Amino acid sequence: MLRVVFAAIFGTTGFLLGREAYDRAISIHVASQLWQFVAVVVTPVIGAVLGVLAVPTAQRVFERELVAVERAVDRMAPGELVGGAIGLTSGLVIAFLAKSVLFEFITFAGRAGGYIAIVIYIVVSLFAAYLGARVGAKQRVGAGRIASVAPATGGTPKLLDTSVIIDGRILDIVRSGFLDGPLLLPRFVLRELQNIADSSDAMRRTRGRRGLDVLTKLQVLSPLEIIERDFDTTGEVDAKLVLLARERGAKLVTNDFNLNRVASVEGVAVLNINELANAVKPVLLPGEELRVALIKEGKEPHQGVGYLDDGTMIVVENARRQVGETVDVAVTSALQTAAGRMIFARLKR
Secondary structure, eight states: OOHHHHHHHHHHHHHHHHHIIIIIIIIITOOOOOOOOOOHHHHHHHHHHHHHTHHHHHHHHHHHHHHHHHHHHTTTTTHHHHHHHHEEEEHHHHHHHHEEEEEEEEHHGOOHHHHHHHHHHHHHHHHHHHHHHHHHHHHHHHHHHHHHHHHHOOOOOOEOOOHHHHHHHHHHHHHHHHSSSSSEEEEHHHHHHHHHHSSSSSSHHHHHHHHHHHHHHHHHHHHHEEOOOOOOOOOOOOHHHHHHHHTTOOEEEEOOHHHHHHHHTTTOHHHHHHHHHHHHOOOOOTEEEEEEEEEOOOOETTTTEEEEETOEEEEEEOGGGGGSEEEEEEEEEEEEEEEEEEEEEOOOO
16 A cells, blocks of 8 residues: 555656656757657656656655654653654744744845745754754653553552562562552563573573563463563663653562662662561561471581571571471570571570
């Protein structure tokens, strides 16, 4: 269909140009009426044929530029599109209002002044339209909030990080119903997962495939929206996540400590899975009794070390000889560290 439209446009244009060429150049040099008749028929036909022959080249250029523009638009947020359209319209309106002033000051010079006024008007219109579109697109946050529609599922959107997908605990959290609102998965995060899954390193490949399996199960539990938005930045995926979360007004779900810090500095709300895990661990007070399996020796020669079901380390004093056994202990104290919580206990007498 595109080729037919192009053929009609270029063929008609070539036909008209051929007839114009005959009227202005050929007819005055041909005296014979027979040759004039031949020329008046052949010249427009030649022009139409040349126009049709130019269609494939014009179509390739058109489609290439169309794909480039389409990709650029896909990388833009709805707010940027709305802001750019408003700015473009405003620039054209300003240029139209300035047209009467330009013509009033220039057309007094006659036809030459009119030509100059037309050229200046075109230049001013292009400048105002381009400037308006650029300035409007930069107002993407405000325009995005005006143009955005509240998600049908309600709640604040949650933007998933690569690390939290590979971790896998997001499945249990979603299954329990503690995450409300739609889940957002950027296309660049999905590409990173695919690259990890295709890695030559066996450990990275296993982690990547586990992340893809988590996404498959997550789609069954909750609506998962793929975000095509991307950013022309030289930064890593973390920088793009922060920009996207701030743009969409979403909360960033992650267990990456550095990303957590950067997002906090940028004013983006973060839901850290590790912080959630530490927050829901049971509080053990001194004197409480537990039954724990000791699996190794501690740093001190007399200590034995075991773990609770949630991964909390328990260091038992004077329990070196009981390593490999399950014993009853009494909690003496607890210590909160950057790596998590550590419980100190003694053997129950």
